Amino acid sequence: MTSVFIDGAAGTTGLEIRDRLGGRSDIAIVLLDDARRKDADARREALNDADFVILCLPDDAAREAVALIDNSRTRVIDASSAHRVAPGWVYGFAEIAPGNQAAIANAARVTNPGCYPTGFLALVAPLVRAGLIPADLPLSVNATSGYSGGGKAMIAEFESGGASAFRPYALQLGHKHVPEMATHAGLAHAPIFAPAVSNTYRGMVVEVPLHLHALPGSPSLRDLEDALRAAYDGSPLVSVAAGDVGAVDIAENAGTDRLTLRVCGNAAAGQARLIATLDNLGKGAGGAAVQNLNIMAGLDPHAGLIL
Template sequence: MAAKIFIDGEHGTTGLQIRERLAERGDLTLLSLPVEDRRDAAKRAALLQEADIAILCLPDDAAREAVSLAKGEGTRFIDASTAHRTAEDWVYGFAEMTEGQAQRIAAAEKVANVGCYAIGSVAMLRPLTEAEILPRDYPVTINAVSGYSGGGKQMIAQMEDPSRDDAITANHFAYALTLAHKHLPEIMMHGGVERKPIFTPAVGRFAQGMLVNLPLHLDLLSGKPDLATIHAALSDHYAGQEHVTVAPLGEASALPRLDAEAMTGTDELRIHVFGTDGEGQVNLVAALDNLGKGASGSAVQNLDLMLRG
């Protein structure tokens, strides 16, 4: 019997991509709410309660409401908002994050899908904190750039229609300048760090793609590791994984540049270890599609794990 899936918020950027990915699958029955009924609580509640798994592509408050509307009905959830990413009774939806995480997702009733900047950050931090190479009180700095699709329909329209009064004309801009970005709590919790990172995100004039930079001083890390030790820790952590890979050191050292769109159209997250031996510094860079492994790709991966679980 086909599992019933309801994408609450299917008309938004992430919801549309998830629906496109699931549309031709014969093992699923997609429940749908017309756009004109998206604010009708009774109709939403009926579909949320009917679904085997509901995928929430909503603002935080609406996601919390959706969970309450299906309370007691046995519906399982994947929440793509930030509402539940640090909640104790939700499983974090990054299957490759640590040993057993995929199994925890498969068995979960409630899965909090990843944030795009956060998954890039956590993917680099978690192996190093687990291996006790990166002290948990290390003064982490993260710099990142994303395609404008991460800002949703409004930003897409502002970027792609220069005739609009609110058009964004900048080719590249930094934001969250108060150092209080919404992804910080999940980066800290799931990355295993105790000191709030300095996080500077930016948006470029390209639709999809992302680079997340994590620069580190090697003499401040436990054991004063070299580049090869850092690379080995990351490679060992993700050995055998399909969607998270670590570029060989030789490949990384030969790159003259790294394109923010390198992973666009894929569900892969690729980590690079950059630096010069003996110089005491390393720059870890995660490349991903912000709507792939950073959003809809992870949601579908989590869905498949839950269906198999």
């Protein structure tokens, strides 16, 4: 049986992961009560005794937790943004590139992707790799998440009834997700990232607009769709749906670990809208951590996931 210590199990992501693992016979969850969670010695012991540690902490606390691990046996999955572009850490998005699942399986340190970057990278990284999007093309990404991604304070605010229906934020363009978007898509320039939060508990829409005439060879909508279908062929989690739809629902994949991609647009105008839907707590957070744990532990990669 594989032992797992969730450091930060009382937070939104930690609770999601704990619920996913709680009923499994192949996983033993290491728990600390409230008093022992605040005991430095007890926490250090738990960090070093477990086969796997999943960090659901603020960035600085995640770095501190890693520093407390003084053995070469304990393997770490960090759900914070502390290590997403750090040397020595494998990026925990199994489907993002050929060979990445094998890299996760062999890694001692894996960093979970951010929820927004998961949608962005799923759309953009394969197209950059295929040469359809130049690495130096300026990109923008518009995205809206359910309010559960904001943690307990934001959840309380929205559920009190006092919050607006739609709230753009990060208006100074310094969001912490931007470096991983640029790095793991292989971009020369950071994209303009325009996130917002919506008055829905969970779910996410991520969109990247493109001028097709600005791309090498002026590819068609079908060319982009075919490249995405080839990149995720056979994946039980990531799929490409038809783009000839009138609207996309933010909650399309809420409550699941699915990630759905679409190439929408107007062929005559030469414009495209790449759109991804996912659950910010599923494939965007807790579900991704469980998937990475399964892969690292040599278990069924999709055990405990909601397909």
